[in-house]
Amino acid sequence: MRASIQWAMLVAVVAALGIACSVRTRRVTAPDALPPAQNATREDLIREFNRLAAAVHSLTASLELQATVGSAYSGLIEEYREVGGFLLAQRPSSIRVIGQAPVVGKNIFDMVSDAQTFRIFIPSRNKFLIGQATGPGTSEKAIENLRPQHLLDALFWQELPDPPRILLEEFDAPPHRYYVLTALRPASADAAWEIERKLWFDRTDLSLVRLQHFGAAGRRLADIRYAEWRAVAGVRFPHWIRLERPREDYQLTLRLNRLRLNEAIAAERFRLEQPPGTELVRVGDSGDGAGR
Numbered sequence: 632m633r634a635s636i637q638w639a640m641l642v643a644v645v646a647a648l649g650i651a652c653s654v655r656t657r658r659v660t661a662p663d664a665l666p667p668a669q670n671a672t673r674e675d676l677i678r679e680f681n682r683l684a685a686a687v688h689s690l691t692a693s694l695e696l697q698a699t700v701g702s703a704y705s706g707l708i709e710e711y712r713e714v715g716g717f718l719l720a721q722r723p724s725s726i727r728v729i730g731q732a733p734v735v736g737k738n739i740f741d742m743v744s745d746a747q748t749f750r751i752f753i754p755s756r757n758k759f760l761i762g763q764a765t766g767p768g769t770s771e772k773a774i775e776n777l778r779p780q781h782l783l784d785a786l787f788w789q790e791l792p793d794p795p796r797i798l799l800e801e802f803d804a805p806p807h808r809y810y811v812l813t814a815l816r817p818a819s820a821d822a823a824w825e826i827e828r829k830l831w832f833d834r835t836d837l838s839l840v841r842l843q844h845f846g847a848a849g850r851r852l853a854d855i856r857y858a859e860w861r862a863v864a865g866v867r868f869p870h871w872i873r874l875e876r877p878r879e880d881y882q883l884t885l886r887l888n889r890l891r892l893n894e895a896i897a898a899e900r901f902r903l904e905q906p907p908g909t910e911l912v913r914v915g916d917s918g919d920g921a922g923r
Contacts, residue, residue, distance in 0.1 A: 668808045668834035673799040676812055676832055677791050680839065684788040686866045689721040689896050692887040696730060698777070699882040714739055718782075718887070724764070725901045726783045743903040744779030750903045751779075759905040762914030776879040785855045785874045788842070796824070808834040818847070825849060839869075851877050863892045 671679075697713040716730040724746035730739040742751040744764045751760040764780045791797065796815040801808070810832040818825040826849060831841035838860050844853040853876055857869035870890060874883045905911060 666806070666835045669837055670834075671810060671832070671837055673797060673812070676799070676810055676830070676837070677795055677797065679837065680788070680812070680830060681790040683839065683867070684790045687722075687787065687868060688893050690718070690786065690868075690887075690890060690892050691720075691894065691896065692718045692890040694718050694728075694888065695886040696728075697884045699884075700880060718885075719896055719900055720783060720786050721896050721901070722787055724780075724783065725896075726779045726786075727901050727903070728779060728782060741903060742779050743901050744783065745901070749779050750905075752903060752906065752909070757909050758912050759909045760912045760914050766915050776876075777881060777883070781853065781874060781876055781879075782883070782885075784844070784853065785842075785872055802831075809840070810834060810837075838867075859886075863890050866892050868892060 694716050695713055696716055713733070714730045715733060715736075716728060718726075718728050720726040724744070727741075727743040729741050731737060732739055738752075738754055740751060740753050742749065744750070747764055749760075749762055749764050752758075753760070764778065766778075791812075791814060798813040798815070800811050800813070802811050803809070812828075812830040812832075813826055814828040814830070815824045816827040817823070825847065826845045828845065829841075829843040830839060831843075832838065833840045838857070840857055842853075842855045842857070843851060844855075846852045853874065855875070856873040857871070859870040860867050861870055862868075868890065870887045872885045872887070874885070876882070
C-alpha cells in the first residue's frame with residue numbers, strides 16, 4: 632500500500648512538472664539518414680595525404696579572388712570586391728598572381744615570389760614593393776600584409792615526416808564527421824612537444840577539407856579550407872580554397888577555373904621587373920611607407 636502511494640506521488644510530481652514547464656519538441660535528423668562515414672586508419676590517412684602532396688609540381692589557372700580584412704575580434708570587417716586574374720605556381724617556391732578588374736580586365740596588382748624575395752606592382756598607386764618572402768607584414772593596412780608565400784603554402788603541401796609523430800582523433804559536427812590528424816614537433820631541448828599542423832578529412836569521402844598551421848606556443852598561423860575536389864589530368868585537386876591568416880588579420884577566397892596541373896612553366900613567367908617611373912618601396916625597412 633505504501634509503495635502504491637509513493638508511486639502515485641511520483642506520477643503526480645512528474646505531471647505537475649509537465650504542466651508547469653514549457654516543453655519544446657523538435658525533430659532531428661536520424662543518424663541513419665546522414666551520409667555514411669568511411670573508416671580509415673592513421674596510416675591510411677598519412678599515406679593518402681603524402682600521395683596528394685607529392686602529386687602536384689606545378690599549376691596554372693584563371694581565378695576568382697575575394698579578400699576580407701578584419702574579424703569579429705578586431706571589431707571591423709571589410710570585404711573587397713571580387714576580382715578575376717591568373718595564377719601560376721611551381722615547386723619548390725615560385726608563384727605569380729595577377730589580379731584584374733572585372734569587365735575591363737585591367738591589372739590591379741601583379742605579385743611574384745620565390746624562396747627569398749617577393750615583388751608586388753600596384754599600378755593604381757604607382758608603387759613597386761620588394762620584401763622578404765617570409766618576412767612579417769608591417770603595414771597598418773592588413774590587406775598590404777598579404778604575401779605570395781601565404782598562397783604557395785595553401786597550394787603545395789609538405790609531406791608528413793617518416794616516422795611521423797601524429798595523433799588521430801574523430802570529430803563530429805553534425806551533419807559532418809571528420810578524422811583529424813595532429814602532427815607534433817619538438818618545442819625545445821627539454822623534449823616538450825607542440826602542434827605543427829592539423830589535417831581534417833571529411834569522412835564522407837576522406838577528402839582533405841581543412842589544414843591548420845601552428846607556430847610557437849600554439850599560435851594559429853594559417854587556417855585553410857578546401858572544397859570542390861575534382862580530377863585534373865588524373866590528379867584530384869580542390870577548386871575552392873579559403874585562406875585565413877589570423878596574425879595578418881585577413882582572409883582570401885579563391886576559386887580556380889581552367890586548372891592545369893604538372894605542366895612545364897618557363898622561368899621568365901615568374902620574373903617581374905620594376906616598371907620605369909614607379910616608386911620603389913622596400914617592405915620591412917624602417918619607414919618603408921607601405922601603409923601610406
